[in-house]
Amino acid sequence: MFGKGLRPLSIATVAMLAAGLSLVFFYAPIETDQGIIQKIFYLHVPLAIVALVGFVVGGVFAIAHLRTGNRKWDAYSYVSIHMSVIFGVAVLLTGSIWAKASWGHWWVWDEPTLVSFLIVFLMYATYYPFRYAIEDPERQARYASVFAITAGAFVPLNFMAVRMAQSLVHPRVFATANGGLPGSMMLTFLFCLAAIALLWVTLVKFELTAKSASGQVKRLRRALDAPAPGSGSRIAPEVS
Amino acid sequence: MTSSRAAFAAILGKDLRAELRTLQSLPAMALFSVTTFVIFRFGLDRTSLSGSLAAGVLWATLLFAAVLGINRLFVAEREEGGFDAIRLAPIDRSALFTAKAAALLVYLLALEVIAVPVFALFFLHDLGGLVPLALVLLLADLGLAATGTLISSMAVNSRARDLLVPLVLLPLVVPLMIAATGATEPLLALGGPGYDRFGTWLMVLGLYDLIFGLVGYAVFDFLLED
Numbered sequence: 001m002f003g004k005g006l007r008p009l010s011i012a013t014v015a016m017l018a019a020g021l022s023l024v025f026f027y028a029p030i031e032t033d034q035g036i037i038q039k040i041f042y043l044h045v046p047l048a049i050v051a052l053v054g055f056v057v058g059g060v061f062a063i064a065h066l067r068t069g070n071r072k073w074d075a076y077s078y079v080s081i082h083m084s085v086i087f088g089v090a091v092l093l094t095g096s097i098w099a100k101a102s103w104g105h106w107w108v109w110d111e112p113t114l115v116s117f118l119i120v121f122l123m124y125a126t127y128y129p130f131r132y133a134i135e136d137p138e139r140q141a142r143y144a145s146v147f148a149i150t151a152g153a154f155v156p157l158n159f160m161a162v163r164m165a166q167s168l169v170h171p172r173v174f175a176t177a178n179g180g181l182p183g184s185m186m187l188t189f190l191f192c193l194a195a196i197a198l199l200w201v202t203l204v205k206f207e208l209t210a211k212s213a214s215g216q217v218k219r220l221r222r223a224l225d226a227p228a229p230g231s232g233s234r235i236a237p238e239v240s
Numbered sequence: 241m242t243s244s245r246a247a248f249a250a251i252l253g254k255d256l257r258a259e260l261r262t263l264q265s266l267p268a269m270a271l272f273s274v275t276t277f278v279i280f281r282f283g284l285d286r287t288s289l290s291g292s293l294a295a296g297v298l299w300a301t302l303l304f305a306a307v308l309g310i311n312r313l314f315v316a317e318r319e320e321g322g323f324d325a326i327r328l329a330p331i332d333r334s335a336l337f338t339a340k341a342a343a344l345l346v347y348l349l350a351l352e353v354i355a356v357p358v359f360a361l362f363f364l365h366d367l368g369g370l371v372p373l374a375l376v377l378l379l380a381d382l383g384l385a386a387t388g389t390l391i392s393s394m395a396v397n398s399r400a401r402d403l404l405v406p407l408v409l410l411p412l413v414v415p416l417m418i419a420a421t422g423a424t425e426p427l428l429a430l431g432g433p434g435y436d437r438f439g440t441w442l443m444v445l446g447l448y449d450l451i452f453g454l455v456g457y458a459v460f461d462f463l464l465e466d
Binding site: 066119123126129133134135139142143145146147150151153154157158160161162164 | 387390394395397398399400403404407408411412414415416418419422437440441444447448451452455456459462463465
């Protein structure tokens with residue numbers, strides 16, 4: 001059901017990622033202040049942007065689910081959030097590595113962007129225990145959608161509150177006019193952003209395909225196990 | 241319109257009357273907060289608090305006491321079939337959300353009427369900050385009532401019930417707590433209340449209340465469908 005076009009999409013993703021990494025290492029200049037460690041920026045920032053957008057996209061799918069009542073949208077919402085949580089782990093890891101190299105600490109508390117991301121990540125980490133605490137599948141889908149919408153509204157608000165609470169150490173390269181980035185770096189960054197976004201889409205599609213396939217297998221197995229209409233006991237050999 | 245207002249008044253009245261007769265939530269919340277203050281006194285080894293420490297102790301305690309009340313908010317509805325009654329009644333279902341949020345707001349205000357004076361008695365030297373603090377408390381309570389009602393109504397229908405409210409609610413109210421402690425910190429500073437960025441924090445609190453009030457109101461219908 002979801003498997004169509006998966007192969008060309010995967011090939012395109014691999015090609016984009018390879019091209020993006022080549023740009024990072026062979027085209028983009030080495031930053032004078034931070035040196036080679038700055039290269040992680042091309043991975044860290046796109047991952048963070050894609051993860052956050054993915055969270056909000058999960059909320060939009062959840063709205064579609066509540067409006068139409070079609071369970072397909074709940075599956076989309078779940079997989080979007082699931083993939084963004086995984087990307088979120090990568091963001092926290094790459095961010096920590098960069099912070100250690102650049103500021104000398106693995107974690108810096110008075111840094112709004114880090115703290116906001118952590119809070120959003122923790123919020124979405126509760127999506128799993130929340131979702132699986134509800135047994136009835138139809139109600140589970142509805143409640144999970146309500147969660148996804150509430151959390152989607154929470155993401156921008158949280159960033160605002162945390163940013164207001166603290167100082168500014170995190171490099172905010174896009175805040176200044178025309179990005180403050182030299183053209184070659186900007187190009188590489190945008191390319192990497194597109195590649196990571198494509199990676200997210202591909203992984204979401206893979207997960208959806210796997211989910212629908214395992215659902216189908218389960219349905220078929222149940223149909224096999226169920227006694228055929230008209231037949232007697234399943235234990236006794238059939239006598240015709 | 242009138243019927244949903246009547247439904248709101250009826251549900252709110254029912255809740256407050258039930259609470260007054262059974263005293264299930266409020267005494268527990270108040271007792272919990274006072275005990276927590278005592279624990280903080282020894283945990284921090286301080287006999288007086290000011291500034292950020294005072295704000296942190298006050299808000300952490302109030303938040304955890306609120307979780308106790310939020311956990312119990314819909315228990316009667318589940319056990320006595322109140323959800324079914326609301327579904328059967330020819331009223332706007334959002335009335336249940338607004339009424340429950342209003343009931344929770346009343347509980348929180350009642351809790352603070354007890355807990356804040358005790359806090360001041362235990363830890364504060366300068367009481368000048370308490371008057372503007374009332375405004376911060378009210379705005380934070382509104383947000384807590386909106387999110388608390390939403391999460392509580394979902395948690396009560398799940399398998400993990402009492403576990404889900406603290407689990408999901410705490411990250412959700414982090415922005416609220418940032419703004420509330422940010423506004424409270426200068427108010428309880430040593431040497432008289434200050435108003436450093438007071439208005440900004442009140443605006444954040446108001447924005448939080450508005451957003452989650454609207455979100456809760458909009459999605460609550462879907463939680464009652466069955």
